[in-house]
Amino acid sequence: MTRLDTLLAGLAREQSTGALRLGRNGTIFLSEGRVTYMECAQTPSVERLLAARGLVTEAALRGLQSDGGCERLLADGPITLGELQYAVLGVVLDAAFFLLPMSGTRPKFRPGEQHWLGGHWFFDVPGLVRECARRRTQLAQTWPSAEVDTLPVRPVPRLPGHGVTLSRIQWEVIVRADHKATPLELAKQIGRSAYSVLLAVRRLAAAGLLAPPDPDPAVPARKAAAPGQHSAQTGEELPRRERQVYARPPHDPGASGPGLGPVTTGDPSDLALLMRLKKALEELS
Numbered sequence: 001m002t003r004l005d006t007l008l009a010g011l012a013r014e015q016s017t018g019a020l021r022l023g024r025n026g027t028i029f030l031s032e033g034r035v036t037y038m039e040c041a042q043t044p045s046v047e048r049l050l051a052a053r054g055l056v057t058e059a060a061l062r063g064l065q066s067d068g069g070c071e072r073l074l075a076d077g078p079i080t081l082g083e084l085q086y087a088v089l090g091v092v093l094d095a096a097f098f099l100l101p102m103s104g105t106r107p108k109f110r111p112g113e114q115h116w117l118g119g120h121w122f123f124d125v126p127g128l129v130r131e132c133a134r135r136r137t138q139l140a141q142t143w144p145s146a147e148v149d150t151l152p153v154r155p156v157p158r159l160p161g162h163g164v165t166l167s168r169i170q171w172e173v174i175v176r177a178d179h180k181a182t183p184l185e186l187a188k189q190i191g192r193s194a195y196s197v198l199l200a201v202r203r204l205a206a207a208g209l210l211a212p213p214d215p216d217p218a219v220p221a222r223k224a225a226a227p228g229q230h231s232a233q234t235g236e237e238l239p240r241r242e243r244q245v246y247a248r249p250p251h252d253p254g255a256s257g258p259g260l261g262p263v264t265t266g267d268p269s270d271l272a273l274l275m276r277l278k279k280a281l282e283e284l285s
Contacts, residue, residue, distance in 0.1 A: 004100055007107060008035065008125045019113035022105045026095055031119035035128070037088065038095035039115075043194040044187050046117070049087045050079060052191020065116035088121055090193040096128040097135055097195055135195055143202035147213070153177040153186060153201055154211040164207065169200040174209075 004022075011020065012033035020028040026040035039045060047061040055078040064073050074081055139146070155174050166174065172190045173183075181189065187197040204210050 004102060004107070005125050005129055011109070012125065016109070016111070017114075018109055018111040019115075021108045021110060022099060022102065025102060025105060026099050028095075028099065029113070029115045029119075031114070031122070034119075034122040035092075035125060036119040036122060037115040037117060038092045038099060038123075040095035040098050042098050042184055043091070043094040044191060046087050046091045048188060048191050049090060049193070050084070053079075053083070055079060070117045070120060084117075085121065088117065090196075092121075092123055093128070093131060093135075094194045096123075097132050100129060100132055139198060139202055142199060143205045145205075148183070148201055148205045148210065149198055150182055150184075151213050152180050152182055153204075154179045154213075155204070156209055156211050160208040164209065167200065167203075169196055170204055173197060173200050173204065 008020070008028065008030075011030055015033040017031050017033075018029075020030065022028070024041055026038065026042075028035060029037040047058045050056055050061060051058040056073075060077075061073070068075075070084070073079060074084065139149075153173060155177055169192055172192065173186055176186055176190055183197045183201045184194050187194040190197075201210070
């Protein structure tokens with residue numbers, strides 16, 4: 001099976017324009033060989049991110065898809081070019097994070113097909129691959145177990161200490177958590193990028209603010225060990241997976257990030273600036 005980044009590199013050499021559809025998983029849009037947009041079924045859409053700001057509805061945005069597109073949105077709507085560009089960046093990086101490592105799909109290229117936002121922003125595939133690798137490293141350094149990425153978010157009923165500092169996104173996650181929704185489901189509900197919610201959830205886990213998952217009834221009950229790595233009941237060493245779920249690193253206090261920074265244009269150089277800015281905000285939040 002051809003790797004997706006290799007397939008995209010081939011389309012870039014051929015200066016292809018169209019949509020690379022990955023079944024129900026998502027779509028990658030290209031213009032003259034350059035990636036202009038990505039959408040993924042697992043992550044919030046640009047319509048959802050923009051609507052979450054409370055300035056425009058998803059229904060109105062869907063109406064623009066066949067009536068003026070990006071130009072009409074910027075001319076008539078309350079969304080600025082910088083806000084739109086930042087939302088597109090978040091959606092594309094989210095989609096790349098989940099789509100680029102994907103295997104087992106049979107991509108189909110449809111020449112000429114474009115996203116309704118048009119080809120206003122361009123992303124190079126090697127840059128997207130590097131950013132995805134950086135994000136995976138950051139997630140692993142924050143909390144080593146990826147299990148919290150797919151489990152329902154379950155905040156603990158009591159604080160592990162006398163106080164805690166939460167970032168804005170962590171607070172939104174805690175408030176909306178119903179013990180049923182996973183991080184990706186919460187991202188769509190609150191209108192935040194999927195990666196920012198994954199990072200917030202891992203930081204909550206590192207701070208000891210998430211309850212462990214319910215025990216599997218098919219597995220004999222075992223008392224969870226403290227960071228000493230051994231069961232207090234039997235004295236035997238716990239499996240690595242169980243250690244990752246219950247062992248809690250020191251609390252990692254978060255702080256609210258600054259504003260979104262300078263006004264931007266549709267020039268590709270601004271996307272590089274926004275990527276650096278987004279990285280800085282993630283590290284602060």
